[in-house]
Amino acid sequence: MxxxxxxxxxxxxxxxxxxxxxxxxxxxxxxxxxxxxxxxxxxxxxxxxxxxxxxxxxxxxxxxxxxxxxxxxxxxxxxxxxxxxxxxxxxxxxxxxNKMVIAYTPNSKYANEINSQNWPDILLRKGVKVGHSNPNLDPCGYRSILVTKLAEIYYQKPNFYNKLLGYGEYYTNGEENIEKIIVRPKETDLLGLLESGAIDYLYIYKSVAKQHRLKYIELPKQLNLGSKKYANYYKQVSFKITGKKPGTFIVKKGTPMxxxxxxxxxxxxxxxxxxxxxxxxxxxxxxxxxxxxxxxxxxxxxxxx
Structure with missing residues (x-):
């Protein structure tokens, strides 16, 4: 009972x-x-x-x-x-x-060479695969693009953004650099690809990299979108994402996240x-x-x- x-x-x-x-x-x-x-x-x-x-x-x-x-x-x-x-x-x-970082594993190509100064050159090397999330679906995606644009300015590397991503003003379907860039709906969808070696490097948040015990490159404060002090520096770059209605766009400027x-x-x-x-x-x-x-x-x- x-x-x-x-x-x-x-x-x-x-x-x-x-x-x-x-x-x-x-x-x-x-x-x-x-x-x-x-x-x-x-x-x-x-x-x-x-x-x-x-x-x-x-x-x-x-x-x-x-x-x-x-x-x-x-x-x-x-x-x-x-x-x-x-x-x-x-x-x-x-x-x-949060802050943006470049995550990788010990098995990533050139893992023993990459650092906070040479990562743009490493990512451009032949055979290196890079992942980021879809900027129209996920803030980490458009932040990845903004970081890349800021890196072109900070490291004084003309055309770095176009060489790596090549999206122009807005992202369509990823075919611009399909041999190098892998895109998924959200940043955490790419973790398995990184850990399996399908991609070598991943634009991601520092918190996620730490949670999954990944190696990562700490980006300069002028690039990581994590410092209020550099809010004006971040504003130098922008990118268009889809708006509320089909065919409309929202301009995303670089801002502290x-x-x-x-x-x-x-x-x-x-x-x-x-x-x-x-x-x-x-x-x-x-x-x-x-x-x-x-x-x-x-x-x-x-x-x-």
Whole structure:
């Protein structure tokens, strides 16, 4: 009888759980997995369902496909501004930062030679394969392009961007340099290709490189998009990505990278609780443990009540 009552209580608990659907950037997969577990342990009446994709792809799921989500966390807060405000949300909370690096493995071609000064030459060498994510779907993709353009200026290497990527003003389908460049929807999709040797080098966030114990080149602050001090330097370069409507474009200028998180309109009550947990000391400690720099206090554009 006691066992039956216990089973009934467990069943009722499971039935009563409220789901919180969270769309988030691929680069947040590891810390958000740990945040999910910690949140559900503290609040067992909630079930967090996460879906990772490129930040722009996450937004497109909401705007173009009509998918329901309660919370979205983007690797670029401007994705929320550009694609979700005002129709899908009225808030945007700036909560984390990152840096761009060039990741590789001991088996990458010229791994014993590459450093923070010669990496542009290494990447241009014959037979070297390079990966980056799709700039129309993922902020890491257009940041990879911006870093390449900045490198041309910083290292004084005329035409480096065109030699390596050759996309012109905007990215189409990657055929511009198909023998050298591999593109996938989000940066974390390329990790397996790097680890298997299908590509030699990968433009990626420092936090992701650290989480996966990859070797990486620390880029100068003038290139890594991680320093407010060099905001004006970053503005020298820009790249066009697809806009809200087909045939339209958004110009992305180089800026220090800032992550944003938003509670969507008509979200369940637990969405605010989860977002507050991400911003709490629990969430911040998990983020920092995984190599993700945080903004504290977070810059709230609305008050979460």
């Amino acid at each position: 006691k066992k039956l009552i216990l089973l009934i209580l467990i069943a009722l608990t499971l039935i009563a759980k409220e789901t919180i659907i969270v769309f988030h950037a691929g680069s947040l997969s590891v810390p958000f997995s740990q945040i999910e577990k910690a949140f559900e342990k503290k609040y067992p009446n909630y079930d967090v369902i996460r879906e990772a994709a490129g930040s722009r792809a996450c937004a497109r799921k909401i705007t173009d496909l009509g998918k329901k989500a309660d919370v979205m966390a983007s690797a670029d807060y401007k994705v929320i501004d550009n694609l979700l405000i005002p129709n899908y949300t009225d808030n945007n909370i700036l909560f984390a930062t 800032v992550y944003g998180i938003t509670v969507l309109k008509n979200a369940k009550k637990g969405a605010i609780l989860f977002t507050k947990f991400v911003l709490s000391k629990y969430g911040r400690d998990i983020m920092k443990k995984n190599g993700q720099d945080v903004i504290y206090p977070a810059e709230l554009k609305i008050e979460l009540k």
